[in-house]
Amino acid sequence: MSDPHPAHPGRPPEREDKRTFLQKVAEFIHPGPDSREELIETLADAEDNDVIGAESRVMLERVIRMADMSARDVMVATPRMDLVNIDAPFEDLLHLVITTAHSRFPVYQGERDNIIGILMAKDLLKLQRAPELNIRALLRPAVFVPESKGLNDLLREFRGNRNHLAIVIDEFGRVAGLVTIEDVLEQIVGEIEDEFDIPEDNGDIFGLADRTYRVSGDTPVERVAEAFEVTLQGTDPDAQFDTIGGLIAHEMGHLPRRGEQVQLGGLQFVVLHAKGGSVRWFKVSRVDDTSADG
Incomplete structure (x- = not known):
């Protein structure tokens, strides 16, 4: 038996709308987001309502914002x-x-x-x-x-x-x-762990073959001072820092960048690896050794 209502030639078949009447009413009352910021707010609401987890919301938001970023x-x-x-x-x-x-x-x-x-x-x-x-x-x-x-x-x-x-x-x-x-x-x-990201319990000061050392930026200042038998005191005697990365960043006066260096307490600190505004690893040598090599 032929179709009593044949489709118009050249017109694609209409997709069946499987939404329920209540879903259609809800979408009419609460239309979808019209802008990127509204979409991000919708994701935040979804997290608040336990529709998605916090990590998923952060990742989705980053994907959305990445559309505006360039190399x-x-x-x-x-x-x-x-x-x-x-x-x-x-x-x-x-x-x-x-x-x-x-x-x-x-x-x-x-x-x-x-x-x-x-x-x-x-x-x-x-x-x-x-x-x-x-x-x-x-x-x-x-x-x-x-x-x-x-x-x-x-x-x-x-x-x-x-x-x-x-x-x-x-x-x-x-x-x-x-x-x-x-x-x-x-x-x-977010931040991807790499070959520099060695767990703290595996050590935070490593000796290298060229008589220098690789020191983690989150190593306590006291531990670095004890290991090298030096006194590490910044230019501001009232400032207290827990990690060597924090102390060096304060001495530089800005977020350290790879390749930058500073001398402190008879030691030379060279930034090897920096991520997220903090130093992951320093290359550390004694100033006397550095002068001798030059």
Whole structure:
């Protein structure tokens, strides 16, 4: 038997509305959010009503806000980039890898803006086993993105081409910084633990092969002073700090950035790793040893 009401040719079939009458009335009285801020408020209400958990609400809110963010907002700026000089001796390359503990390094030739590729730290093992290899043969292509690149698009590209690092270029074609997939993901899930994040019960002061030490930023000031047999007193005698990271940040007068350094109590503190406005790890050496090496 033929359909008494055939569908209009070329018109897609209408979807069946499975909402109940009460649902339709409720949506008419309480329409959905019309703006991003209203959507965020709706998520907060959902958390208050135990519809979603606090962590889910925070993550969803970060996803929404990330739509307005660009590579410029999360990149590591040029002055704080750890770069490899293609003409540097192997010993210098190895020292940089050990002290910074990164897995990928932009490589430049001549000027620091002239990025010619990316070096994987693990590839240096190939040079140790076969010194005749040319480091250029180990380089991987560098990916360049503009400062204005949206984080949503950047994350999609990271996933698509399986790159974990991109060089950020400003409007004049100069290197402005670098951004990693971890920098982007942290905007959604919060801080990601990495190789620097060693549990406190595993120790917070580590001796390195070059007579320096790696010290966790949350190590108590008293413990650092006792370990190095020094007195650690800031320029403000009335200020009291529980952690060495807090004391050093106060001495610097701003949130420490990677590569910055300060001398205190006969020790030199170099910021190795900073996240979320606090220092995770310092490289610490005695000022006398530093002077002798120079």
